[in-house]
Amino acid sequence: xxxxxxDTTVAQTTQEARMGxxxxxxxxxxxxxxxxxxxxxxxxxxxxxxxxxxxSMFMLQFGIACCSIEMMHTYAVKHDLDRFxxxxxRASPRQADVIIVPGTIVSKFAPRMKRVYxxxxxxxxxxxxxxxxxxxxxxxxxxxxxxxxxxxxxxxIHIPGCPPRPEAxxxxxxxxxERIANGESSPVTVKPYELEQFGDLEQDELVQHLADQIDxxxxxxxxxxxxxx
Amino acid sequence: MSLEAPEPATQADVGVTDDGLxxxxxEALLGDVVIDRETHLNAEAFVVQPxxxxxxxxxxxxxxxxxxxxxxxxxxxxxxxESIYHLKKFDDPTQEVSVVVPTSVHDPTxxxxxxxxxxxxxHEREAYDLVGIEYDDHPDLRRILLPETWQxxxxxxxxDQEQPQVVPLREHANPLQEDHPGGxxxxxxxxxxxxxxxxxxxxxxTTLNGEQVADVESDIGYLHRCEEQxxxxxxYRHQIMPxxxxxxxxxxxxxxxxxxxxxxxxxxxxxVPEYAQVIRTMxxxxxxxxxxxxxxxxxxxxxxxxxxxxxxxxxxxxxxVQDILEDLTGQRLxxxxxxxxxxAWDLPEPREQFFEKTRDFLDExxxxxxxxxxxxxxxxVLQMRSVDTGVIEPEVAKNYGCTGPVARGSxxxxxxxxxxxxxxxxxxxxxxxxEDGCDNFSRLLVRLREVEESGKIIDQxxxxxxxxxxxxxxxxxxxxxxxxPDPDTEIYRAVEGAKGxxxxxxxxxxxxxxxxxxxxxxxxxxxxxLPEMAxxxxxxxxxxxxxxxxxxxxxxxx
Ligand code: SF4
Numbered sequence: 001x002x003x004x005x006x007d008t009t010v011a012q013t014t015q016e017a018r019m020g021x022x023x024x025x026x027x028x029x030x031x032x033x034x035x036x037x038x039x040x041x042x043x044x045x046x047x048x049x050x051x052x053x054x055x056s057m058f059m060l061q062f063g064i065a066c067c068s069i070e071m072m073h074t075y076a077v078k079h080d081l082d083r084f085x086x087x088x089x090r091a092s093p094r095q096a097d098v099i100i101v102p103g104t105i106v107s108k109f110a111p112r113m114k115r116v117y118x119x120x121x122x123x124x125x126x127x128x129x130x131x132x133x134x135x136x137x138x139x140x141x142x143x144x145x146x147x148x149x150x151x152x153x154x155x156x157i158h159i160p161g162c163p164p165r166p167e168a169x170x171x172x173x174x175x176x177x178e179r180i181a182n183g184e185s186s187p188v189t190v191k192p193y194e195l196e197q198f199g200d201l202e203q204d205e206l207v208q209h210l211a212d213q214i215d216x217x218x219x220x221x222x223x224x225x226x227x228x229x
Numbered sequence: 230m231s232l233e234a235p236e237p238a239t240q241a242d243v244g245v246t247d248d249g250l251x252x253x254x255x256e257a258l259l260g261d262v263v264i265d266r267e268t269h270l271n272a273e274a275f276v277v278q279p280x281x282x283x284x285x286x287x288x289x290x291x292x293x294x295x296x297x298x299x300x301x302x303x304x305x306x307x308x309x310x311e312s313i314y315h316l317k318k319f320d321d322p323t324q325e326v327s328v329v330v331p332t333s334v335h336d337p338t339x340x341x342x343x344x345x346x347x348x349x350x351x352h353e354r355e356a357y358d359l360v361g362i363e364y365d366d367h368p369d370l371r372r373i374l375l376p377e378t379w380q381x382x383x384x385x386x387x388x389d390q391e392q393p394q395v396v397p398l399r400e401h402a403n404p405l406q407e408d409h410p411g412g413x414x415x416x417x418x419x420x421x422x423x424x425x426x427x428x429x430x431x432x433x434x435t436t437l438n439g440e441q442v443a444d445v446e447s448d449i450g451y452l453h454r455c456e457e458q459x460x461x462x463x464x465y466r467h468q469i470m471p472x473x474x475x476x477x478x479x480x481x482x483x484x485x486x487x488x489x490x491x492x493x494x495x496x497x498x499x500x501v502p503e504y505a506q507v508i509r510t511m512x513x514x515x516x517x518x519x520x521x522x523x524x525x526x527x528x529x530x531x532x533x534x535x536x537x538x539x540x541x542x543x544x545x546x547x548x549x550v551q552d553i554l555e556d557l558t559g560q561r562l563x564x565x566x567x568x569x570x571x572x573a574w575d576l577p578e579p580r581e582q583f584f585e586k587t588r589d590f591l592d593e594x595x596x597x598x599x600x601x602x603x604x605x606x607x608x609x610v611l612q613m614r615s616v617d618t619g620v621i622e623p624e625v626a627k628n629y630g631c632t633g634p635v636a637r638g639s640x641x642x643x644x645x646x647x648x649x650x651x652x653x654x655x656x657x658x659x660x661x662x663x664e665d666g667c668d669n670f671s672r673l674l675v676r677l678r679e680v681e682e683s684g685k686i687i688d689q690x691x692x693x694x695x696x697x698x699x700x701x702x703x704x705x706x707x708x709x710x711x712x713x714p715d716p717d718t719e720i721y722r723a724v725e726g727a728k729g730x731x732x733x734x735x736x737x738x739x740x741x742x743x744x745x746x747x748x749x750x751x752x753x754x755x756x757x758x759l760p761e762m763a764x765x766x767x768x769x770x771x772x773x774x775x776x777x778x779x780x781x782x783x784x785x786x787x
Contacts, residue, residue: 011645063429065452065783066478069523070562073551081649108376109422109430109451116423138471141388142455143383144375163562 017128052087053097053123054181057173060096061089061119065103067130067163074166081122086173093119099178100169102154104132104139105146117153125180127172131162179217243293250324257572259288260740265327270495270720274313274327279339280365285328286314286345294318295326296627298346300721300736300749303356305386310337313750314349315721319627319641322649322730327721332362341367348630351757359384359457374786381584384457400731415443420453421532427784428775429529433755435771442763442771447756453786455588459747465712466494468567474563476748478786480519480551481727483512485566491651494720494734495570497712502703503653504687504694505571510653511690512557512566514683519550519684520727521634521676524779528673529605531776534602534615539604546597551592569712571705576694584691594684598677606674611729619762619774622667629761631755633678633729635778640665645725657689669770669777711741721749727777728752748787752780 017086057083074081081087090096093116104115117126128149131137136147149155156179159172237398244254252273256263262285269279277285289295295316312327330339334631342349353364354373362381372379381388402593417740420433429452436444456472473485487509492750494501501509526543529535551561556577558566566573577583605611621631623639636643643663646654662678716739723732729751737745756779762778763771 018248062423065429065454066475066562068429069478073544073548077541078545078548104452104454106451106453107379108453112422112430112451130768138475139456139459142458143388143392144453144455165561182674 020173025228028215051181052185054177054179057086057097057177057180058088058090058095058104059086060093060099060116061091061128061158062099062116063102064105064109065132067132070163070166070167071100071129079166079170081173084170084174084177086177093117094121096120097123097126098125098174099131100127100129100172101153102129102147102163104137105140105152106144107146108144110152111229112145113149115154125157125176126153127157127159127169127176128174129169130164131160134160195208218219233617242454243413245324248427250326252326255289255293255326258292259285262288267327267719269327270718271722272315272327274329274719276329276331279330279332280313280449282328282330282340282342283591285744285752286316289316289326289328290345294320295324295596296579297322298342298348298352298630299723299730300732300734300747301352301356301746302721303360303362303384304745304747305360305384307333307386310360310399312339312353312356312362313449313719313721313734314342315732319643322643322645322723335751337361338363339367340365341370342519343367346630347755348754351753354673355753359380361385363559371607372450374453375771376450378608383455383470390458399439406716409766414438423450428780429779431775431782431785433759433771433775435768437768441766442766442768442772445501445760445763445771447784447786449756451786452497452782454783457746457748460748461743463740465497465714465743466708466710466741469743470562470569471563471565474565475783476787477727477731477752478562479523479561479727479781480547480554481516481781482562482564483516483566484520484724484726485731486564487513487652488722488724488726488731488733490567490569490740492720492735493712495722496718496720496735496737497714499570499770500706501571502706503638504654504697504702505704505706507690507693508576508704509567509698510570510657511562511687511694512572513553513652514552514686514690515550515684517727518680519547519554520546521680522550524676525601525605525673528773528776529611532611539601541598542597542604548643549593553583553587556586568708569706570708571703573702573704573740577703580695587687587691591684594680601653603676606670606677613779615673615773616666616768617668618766618770620667621758621762626667626758627759628699629756631729632754633726633757634672634675634749635729635758636775637661637663639667645723645730649723651724653690653693654686657686659685659689669773671779679700713737713741718769726751726786728781729755733782737751750784750787752778753785753787756780756785768779 073079075087075089086098099117099120128134132139133149136145139145140147146152157172157176158166161168243258244251256275257276262277262281264278267274267276275285277490278290283720295318296318297317298314299317300315310332312330316323316326316328332339340361343352343353350368351373353367354370356362357364357370358372358374359382376780383390416437418435418436418437422430422432426604432448432451434448447768456476459472460469463667470486470487475484476485487546522620522758524541526540529539554564555561558564583715621639623641626639626641627637632643640663642661642663647661661681664675716737719736721734723730731751732749734747735743736745759774759778762774
């Protein structure tokens with residue numbers, strides 16, 4: 001957001017001129033101070049949209065494991081995530097912008113989570129909360145456990161911790177908001193499972209190799225993509 | 230018992246003597262069913278033929294009063310498979326007996342116990358799923374925790390834990406496709422696994438007749454994160470303790486840690502100093518309060534859909550408890566505070582400040598509870614919704630192996646803290662809470678009244694701790710660096726967790742890691758009884774019944 005970088009003293013004088021003598025700046029808002037007396041802002045529409053987007057985010061009400069207890073505490077009194085313009089858990093993925101993935105993802109749940117993610121409208125953002133969603137965490141060696149949410153859906157922010165404190169979650173989400181406001185909207189990452197949807201990719205050997213492995217119907221949830229190259 | 234047995238008093242006492250159970254009498258009662266006897270640390274075990282399981286269990290249940298099938302453990306040895314049925318009495322859980330059923334390696338098939346104990350249904354499905362033992366005459370032997378397409382049985386000795394598995398995307402078929410199956414006038418409805426009312430990742434397949442629930446089947450396993458495998462890979466001394474925190478993660482960490490501590494301490498014969506026991510008791514009860522408060526908040530959330538008042542109130546009180554626990558342990562949720570032989574460290578300095586903070590919370594508790602009673606239990610709307618819905622009769626609850634507030638809400642006077650004492654509970658003055666309503670309301674009431682009792686316990690512990698002489702504050706006994714219990718020692722021990730009887734079976738194999746580590750989760754058994762509560766009720770009552778069961782999926786699926 002760029003705005004008039006007006007000298008505050010000038011703004012003060014203009015304000016005085018407009019509001020008359022004797023009114024102190026007790027009722028003056030920061031925003032007014034920043035904008036000066038001008039009722040207009042000149043900015044790019046994109047910038048404006050990014051700013052709006054980052055300032056009002058709807059979270060998906062989505063709990064998986066232990067981390068979701070701390071997530072609930074972050075939503076509720078004391079930490080109150082809503083103060084930062086990102087709270088209001090929505091029960092339906094179709095109404096949400098952000099999905100916090102709070103917990104261990106196992107083979108049986110991964111396809112369901114992918115589906116919930118697919119149901120969210122663009123642009124959508126993913127916060128992976130806790131070590132489990134970053135890497136599998138304490139259960140990394142488990143036969144049934146995915147080594148992180150990123151094997152299924154692309155993540156924007158990782159918040160390590162087991163569980164991360166609510167403060168950490170607030171910080172992570174604030175960072176995400178900051179990034180969104182700065183125009184770093186969700187990167188279009190081609191995830192292996194999306195290769196077929198991205199059929200206009202140059203069909204080099206690697207793409208071919210990976211695409212061959214995917215059946216339209218089946219999703220290989222426990223596949224180590226990194227090493228399959 | 231009294232329903233089917235004409236003279237319950239005499240029959241239930243077979244083999245009971247003044248100094249414990251006389252297993253010879255029991256063996257005589259069982260007759261030729263028994264082919265061998267084993268000694269486990271907690272009880273004697275009778276070995277029976279794989280095709281005589283029903284005989285053995287029904288004699289023990291109907292003639293000797295062992296009416297509680299606490300757990301079924303399955304495991305593989307080099308030369309055989311084995312299912313162990315851990316039996317107890319609801320009247321006196323210190324009276325235990327185990328039934329061991331060995332089967333051959335080539336054909337691991339034994340008779341199902343489902344016809345004697347309903348709870349065996351899920352336990353045997355789990356055994357089939359993870360270890361691969363087949364049960365004859367089981368009504369519905371399918372995988373329960375792992376996806377249907379899973380290859381192999383992961384807890385077998387030769388299982389490759391790294392083997393890639395295919396979980397098909399077609400599993401997430403459109404749920405509405407299956408509406409009105411076969412053109413009948415019932416409707417099929419999926420609830421979950423991602424649904425605000427399921428308290429986590431639980432999938433309920435419900436069949437509706439109008440708005441009435443005709444059938445409900447829980448599909449679990451969406452959070453099966455291999456807890457047993459993790460514990461079997463960890464060393465007794467330090468590596469296992471962090472995991473119990475993550476079974477029942479609703480702040481009930483210490484209660485779970487205690488389950489492991491108790492089992493391992495009995496297994497390796499470790500003493501715990503009295504001072505540490507008092508700290509354990511205090512911290513465990515703080516956890517119970519936090520856990521019950523969340524149960525209350527989410528139950529109100531389910532009934533009223535009210536995210537603003539009651540839920541926030543209970544979270545606010547939980548924050549206070551969590552602060553106290555953080556002062557004590559350094560963590561808000563995953564405490565990892567117990568150690569074998571004691572606790573990790575003493576109360577935080579300055580002690581006065583800690584006492585004051587905890588006392589402030591306790592002083593405030595009665596008025597908070599009064600407020601909850603005004604808001605929740607005294608509220609006519611909630612009473613209309615929860616009284617006489619989700620009814621489960623005590624006999625049925627016992628058959629399903631329900632424990633904890635669910636059992637106590639059905640008038641079953643069963644609390645391991647009193648009946649199978651551990652820690653410092655015996656020395657303290659408190660009561661076991663029961664309610665006779667058998668419905669959703671009773672279960673809620675039991676939890677609220679238990680919070681009160683926990684407050685009493687904590688208060689007495691604080692008094693003790695305050696006056697404890699400074700030079701006797703031993704927080705840990707001397708424990709060897711590596712613990713290696715004798716090979717083939719087997720033990721099953723349980724504690725009263727927040728949701729009920731949380732048991733652990735450990736078989737040592739002579740190394741510093743357990744050979745088999747099996748968790749008996751109270752939620753697993755409690756959840757199995759959901760159809761009994763919900764069938765014939767309306768959908769909102771199904772949701773209320775689920776809320777009043779207070780399950781946590783981390784513990785159901787493990
Ligand atoms: S990171 Fe830790 S607290 Fe979070 S879900 Fe995983 S095990 Fe639970």
